[in-house]
Amino acid sequence: QVQLVQSEAEVKKPGASAKVSCKASGYTFSGHAMYWMWQAPGQRPEWMGRINVANGDTKYSEKFQGRVTITRDISANTVFMELSSLRLEDTGLYYCARSVGATGEGWFDPWGQGTQVIVSS
Amino acid sequence: SYDLTQPLSVSVALGQAARLTCGGQAITYKSVHWYRQRPGQAPVLVIYRDTNRPSGIPERFSGSNSENTATLTLNSVQAGDEADYYCQVWDGTAVVFGGGTKLTVL
Numbered sequence: 001q002v003q004l005v006q007s008e009a010e011v012k013k014p015g016a017s018a019k020v021s022c023k024a025s026g027y028t029f030s031g032h033a034m035y036w037m038w039q040a041p042g043q044r045p046e047w048m049g050r051i052n053v054a055n056g057d058t059k060y061s062e063k064f065q066g067r068v069t070i071t072r073d074i075s076a077n078t079v080f081m082e083l084s085s086l087r088l089e090d091t092g093l094y095y096c097a098r099s100v101g102a103t104g105e106g107w108f109d110p111w112g113q114g115t116q117v118i119v120s121s
Numbered sequence: 122s123y124d125l126t127q128p129l130s131v132s133v134a135l136g137q138a139a140r141l142t143c144g145g146q147a148i149t150y151k152s153v154h155w156y157r158q159r160p161g162q163a164p165v166l167v168i169y170r171d172t173n174r175p176s177g178i179p180e181r182f183s184g185s186n187s188e189n190t191a192t193l194t195l196n197s198v199q200a201g202d203e204a205d206y207y208c209q210v211w212d213g214t215a216v217v218f219g220g221g222t223k224l225t226v227l
Contacts, residue, residue: 035216044207045164047216059214095163101170104211107154109166109175 002026004096004112011118012086019082020115022096029077030054033099035108036070036081040092050099051079086119093117123212125219132225133198141222143191143208151210153191155184158221159204167206168193200226 007021022034030053037045049060051070058070064083072079079096094115097108126144133139143153153171156164166175168184171191181196195202203226208219 037216044218044221046218061215097164101152103214105152105170106211107152107166107169107209108156108164109169111163111165114163 002098002110004098004110006094006096006112006115009116009118011120014086014088014119014121016086016119017082017084018086018090018117019080020094020096020117022079022081022112024077024079024098027098030074033103034070034072034079035097035099036068037095037097037108037111038064038090038092039095039114040089043092045095048081048083048094053079083117086117088119088121091117091119122215123210123217125208125210125217127206127208127219127222129220130223130225132227133195134227135200136197139195139198139202139224141193141195141206141224143193143219144189145191145210146189148191148210149186149188151186153184153186154209155193156207156209157202157204158207164207195224198224198226202226 003025005023010018033050035050036048039045048064049070051058069082096112099106155168157167158164167178171186172184183194185192205221207221
């Protein structure tokens with residue numbers, strides 16, 4: 001079955017970087033874009049960016065533009081999200097999610113299990 | 122930017138029907154998707170393209186979309202349906218989520 005497995009939780013100091021991985025299985029990896037979402041405690045998910053897995057093209061949300069980098073390793077069926085210059089308010093859950101359907105109308109299925117990133121001094 | 126409005130909470134008695142709304146300007150012209158998020162778990166798709174159920178989602182779940190409101194209906198609500206529910210659309214190339222509704226089963 002289609003599955004996304006993310007890396008373990010991280011604790012970082014302000015100003016550091018966090019890099020989260022998302023390993024996909026059960027489908028043609030290059031056939032779907034992968035999105036990253038951030039969810040602060042008790043809040044709605046927010047999209048951070050996405051990668052076209054086939055050609056590596058990326059697009060980032062305005063909120064995270066300049067601090068987030070999404071890459072992929074096709075040989076390992078894995079997508080990575082790195083967030084730099086971490087702030088206390090970046091604490092939360094980070095999810096990868098497979099995009100299904102056309103950009104501009106598609107949905108996300110499945111989601112990874114989530115990776116907790118805690119930013120603390 | 123495009124805003125989606127969901128009621129903060131909805132309570133429903135066990136076995137009754139729950140209707141969760143998602144308001145947006147002319148939302149009928151957008152594809153609306155719904156996700157369920159149980160405590161401590163990742164979101165799970167329950168309805169896509171307004172009315173479609175993914176495999177594994179019970180027939181008790183249904184969706185509709187008209188004018189300025191999309192609706193997720195859960196018939197014969199069960200204790201396991203207690204969760205946060207989020208609607209999602211696109212605003213150009215940006216993903217937009219509603220604020221979420223906490224469904225409580227009494």
